Amino acid sequence: MAKEITSREENYSQWYNDIVRKANLADHSDVRGCMVIKPHGFAIWENMKNQLDKMFKDTGHVNAYFPLFIPKSYLSKEADHVDGFAKECAVVTHHRLMNDPDGNGVVVDPSAKLEEELIVRPTSETIIWNTYRDWISSYRDLPLLINQWANVVRWEMRTRLFLRTAEFLWQEGHTAHASVEEAVEETRRMLDVYATFAEEYMAMPVIKGVKTANERFAGADDTYTIEALMQDGKALQSGTSHFLGQNFAKAFDVTFLDENNQSNHVWATSWGVSTRLMGALIMAHSDDAGLVIPPRLAPTQVVIVPIPKPGDEIDAAADRIMNELREKGITVKYDNDKKRRPGFKFAEHEMHGTPVRLGIGKRDLANGTIEVARRDTKTKESVNIDDIAAHVEQLLVDIQDNLFNRAKAYLDEHITEVNSWDEFKEVLESKGGFISAHWDGTSESELKIKELTKATIRCIPLDNKQEEGKCVLTGNPSKERVLFAKAY
RNA sequence: CGAGGUGUAGCUCAGUUUGGUAGAGUACACGUCUGGGGGGCGUGUGGUCGCUGGUUCAAGUCCAGUCACCUCGACCA
Incomplete structure (x- = not known):
């Protein structure tokens, strides 16, 4: 079994790469350092994104979108910030191509040089604060609580799928506040949102803490972090929330008039999580048989496999079960592919991390039972077909809890x-x-x-x-x- | 950017030492026997041997250059 995945013991890095590839999460693209996120990987990311977005909205934030390109001069306005990112920026220098005079396809048109070069955003503080200057004039405009979902580019030397890629997807929240207390509170609130998301949805226990000066975000006064522990004993920074003080407000001259008609610089925060969370999810729970996805993030929570193959009686039973599960809000798929054999399907769904698998065969139907297999423990049991929906509903909760408890025990021991x-x-x-x-x-x-x-x-x-x-x-x-x- | 390694079928790799018709497994397609954990048998599709140039009657193989990727350093969410 799992013959295509290198074991964790043999080679942990290779195991990770195998999971990403065999579970159809992502591919290396032809563009160095950039990945193609495949439908199954993207579906998991979408579930993460939807939940996080809801949590941001529930804490009073709204979404907006700022440009991909940042004028070079903006980036240099905050000294620490530019130091932190200067070495990994992609720069746009021209705006036009032309046919190669030598007939070798297209070349950059040297006459189309940009007057001011544009930086592909490594993060958006500068362009956003430049915009906020125009949006904020009074304490009545505060707090300003905005998030954006975007891609960013950091020209990394060494990349690994999801964990560190040259381009990645993320969200970045950027908020402005009238008081230091309020900004610090916001920074901590969003750290809590991340921690709650990691623990309740990813089933991944995290440690909340503050970074030392060396590890701090460039331009921040304080960086808060959630740190998770991977199965190989290495830590993974999974989300950060920054108290930016008045650094960007001063760099971009963002001031407001308070109730006493006094002009003050605003206080700022920024916070983000990225597709790196996919890497965290993989390394927190998966095993040598493939991916393990917590039920609350699984694109498909339950898969039904007919044994040995689809047939009228089995199809009818599967339909009935699917309806019952869907009524409970459970996502379920019937794998009625006639070409593949049950053993193959078992292995494949384990590889893809589907939390629960139901096996239906004539033998089961004769007994009035269904074979229920759970991905987290890889155990199987027979359940009365009339109890199946309630059983599965509870099982998904149990799996979610078990994954968290297992990871928590591992963290505590380490x-x-x-x-x-x-x-x-x-x-x-x-x-x-x-x-x-x-x-x-x-x-x-x-x-x-x-x-x-x-x-x-x-x-x-x-x-x-x-x-x-x-x-x-x-x-x-x-x-x-x-x-x-x-x-x- | 430093050190080491690898580029041959979708994937994993042999073939390179000693130049002479491009190979295997797997995957894929079709047929068939099967059928409760990646099944068997048969047939078939699939390759500018990373790229460019050189040596040669002849280059996957020898030479030079170049590009990409991997592992380990420095850097980083």
């Missing part, structure tokens, strides 16, 4: 407190996961640890316990533990 440098290195190498250790708060120590071990500070957990201790590297005094890990 947060290790260490108190010495030797122990730090030992745990990092042998066990992986998050290492909870004291750190003296300096960038120098953080960078030294990264250099020595490749582990970085993933975050300082929110509501962190305050305790006296000594930095695991330098022995200098520390007031709290932070979480280290190797990361994607």
Whole structure:
């Protein structure tokens, strides 16, 4: 079984690539670093997107759309910001092609050079804040709570499908507020939205925390993050929410008059999650037989397989069951392909991650039962055909819970407190996961640890316990533990 | 950008050392026997051997250049 997927034990990276390809999630395109998201992968992303969009709307946000191209001069207005992105920007320099005088197809028309070059957005803070300047004049215009769903481009050296591609899909929220308190509250609110989404929909437990200065978003005063742990013990930053202070307001001169007719710069936030969540979803739950999708995000929650092949009696039973399930809002598909054999279908639906599979054969019908197989545990049971809809409805809930609990148990087991440098290195190498250790708060120590071990500070957990201790590297005094890990 | 590796059928790869008609498995199509976990047998489709140039009577094979991809570094959501 699963003969086409490399096992996680044998080669974790290859396993990941195999899942992406064999589960029809995405392909490498001919364009370096860019992927083609295939229908099954996109369907999962759409489910994520729909749910997140609902959660954004429920917290008072509206959607808008800003240009793909950003004038080069905008990007340089905020010093930290341009430093953070300058090295990975795609630049549009010309606006016209012409026939090659030598007859070799088309070439760039040198006379069509742009007066000011355009940057393909790596993120939209600059163009958005340039626009907000015109939109905001009074405290009555605030807060401004806008999100956009878009593609962005970051010219990455090394790419991996979903986890890091040159072009990716995401949403970016950009908000403006009258007070620092309100902006910080917004930053934290959206972090909570992300955490709730990850845990309740992706069934992926996350740790909420704040980034150190080194790991902070370029241009932010504070970056909050949700960090998840993958099955190979590496951490994955899955979403970030930034408190931007007044940095962009000052860079783009965005001010408002308050109730006392005083002019102030606005306070800002931005927050985003991307198709990287697809990578997180894959690595959080899937196994050597293929993809595992939590029921709440599965494009098809239940598949019915006729055994050994479709027939009048089996088709009728499948129709009846499908109607019952659909009445309960469950998505279901009947795999009545006559050409493929049941064994093949079993393997294929496991590969694609369908949470529940129902097997209907003449033997089952004679007994008045249905074979119910769950993807998360790969176990099967016989269920009375009259109880099937209620059973499946509950089973989907159980699977969702089980996936979360399983991942949560794994996460909890892989947060290790260490108190010495030797122990730090030992745990990092042998066990992986998050290492909870004291750190003296300096960038120098953080960078030294990264250099020595490749582990970085993933975050300082929110509501962190305050305790006296000594930095695991330098022995200098520390007031709290932070979480280290190797990361994607 | 540094180090190493690989480009041959949709996919995985042999063939390159020693130049001489382009191969296998898998996938795909059709037929057939099957049928409760990727089934068997048979027939068939499918290739500018990454690209460009050179050496040669003759290049997948030798030489030079070039491009792409993979692994590991630096960078990063």
